[in-house]
Amino acid sequence: MEAYDILQAVERQVQSIVLATVIYVEGHAYRKQGAMMLLMADGSSVGSISPGCLEADLSGYVPLVGESQKPQMIEYDMRPADDFGWGETIGCGGLIRILLEPVTGELLVHLLATKAALDRGEAMQLSRTFVQGYSDIQYRSCFVVGAVSADGLSSPSEYVYTFRPKPRVVVFGANQDAIPLARLAAGSGFRVVIADWRDAYCTAERFPGMETVVAFPGALLEKLKLTAEDYVVVMSHQFDKDAEFVRGAVKSSLRYLGIMGSRTRSEKLLDGVERPDWVHYPVGLNIGSEGPVENAISIVAELISDKRGVRASGGRNSSAASGRNIQGCRPW
Structure with missing residues (x-):
């Protein structure tokens, strides 16, 4: 689940909730640093930070955090090979530190402001400064206007995380094979826009919960206002x-x-046209896919690879590298 979905859930919740954030990982873990989930007072939850091995234990801390209104740090050390206390389905084998915070007061204000910023298309970074252990936290938010500090523990007493708008995927061509692609992309944390010149194809029944733009190609380009953060898949056939x-x-x-x-x-489509390195064809990772569903998997896998800054070979793109540059953060 993407951070934006967590913010949506915070905005909609009326009951007492606790935000669980993975702030440190050493060794193997199902989710990495920055993963978040919400734990509700009624026992329900939104998101996950493990394959199910930690959530039940974490839920037991919700009443304590809710009553004290103080954050807590919970550590799970599953590195010892002879530790069978977690059972056979642990799925994790590392050291994981999870920060539990009551979503009230200052934190709630910052999260709601961040949600509003993301809805405007602005990225926002939230910094937590630990004053007395982990029981007292000072929060600071700033708008991201360039390169900022890398997410994670910037020091033993500060943790930063950058919330970014969902990346937009524009699918040109609302044919039948676009349906599994759109669903899979949406489920993988992308904001999906279906673009086509045939209004009969761009319906809520075929693409539920997704944006549609209907116009011929020239007009579509004007309406879409493509940006340097957009992903585009061309498949009208x-x-x-x-x-x-x-x-x-x-x-x-x-x-x-x-x-x-x-x-x-x-x-032939590109004949006589300059081809930047962000143009990919045939689209998708080469996994030997056949049919609409497998093709959708290969395409979304390539989109995720690009979003994470990971090449198909497992290497890192230069765009993934980030260093500390606080000048890129405008105070909120």
Whole structure:
């Protein structure tokens, strides 16, 4: 579950809730540093930070955190090979420190302000400074305007996390094979926009909960207002329409542009057009996929790989590197 979904849940909740955040991981863990979930007073939860091995134990701390209105740090050390206390389904084998915070007062104000900022398309960084152990925390938020400090423990007494708007995936072509792609992309934390010139294809029944934009390629490009953070997948399967859309899209500086179809067809679409390194064809990772569902898996896998800054070979893209630069954070 993405951080934005957690903020949505915070905004909608009326009962007492506790935010659980993984702030330190050593060794193997199911979720990495920065993973979050909400624990509700009624025993329900939103999100996860393990395959289910920690959630039940964490829920036992909710009444204590709720009554004290003080944060707590919980540590799970599952590194010893002979420790069978967690049972056979632990799924984790490292040291994990989880911060539990009552979502009230100052923290609630910062989280709601962050949600509002993300809805405006602005990224926001939340810093926690631990004053007395972990029981007293000072919060500070700032708008992200450039490179900022890397997420995580910047010092033993400070933890920072950057909340970013959901990355947008524009799918050009609302054919039947776009349906599993759109669903899988939405379920993987992307904001999905379906773009097509056929209004009969862009319906809520076919793409529930997703945005749709209906116009011919030239007008679509004006309506979409593509940005350097956008992912675009071209798959209308109509050569002239794909060509017009692709030729317009490459004029923008995108994060990713993937073209469905053979390499020969894609080369013809791009004939005479400059091809930046963010243009991918055939779209998707080469996993030998066949059919709409498997193709959707290969495409979304490539989108996730790019979003995380990981090459298919397991290496890191240069865009993934980040260093400390507090000048990139504008005070809130």
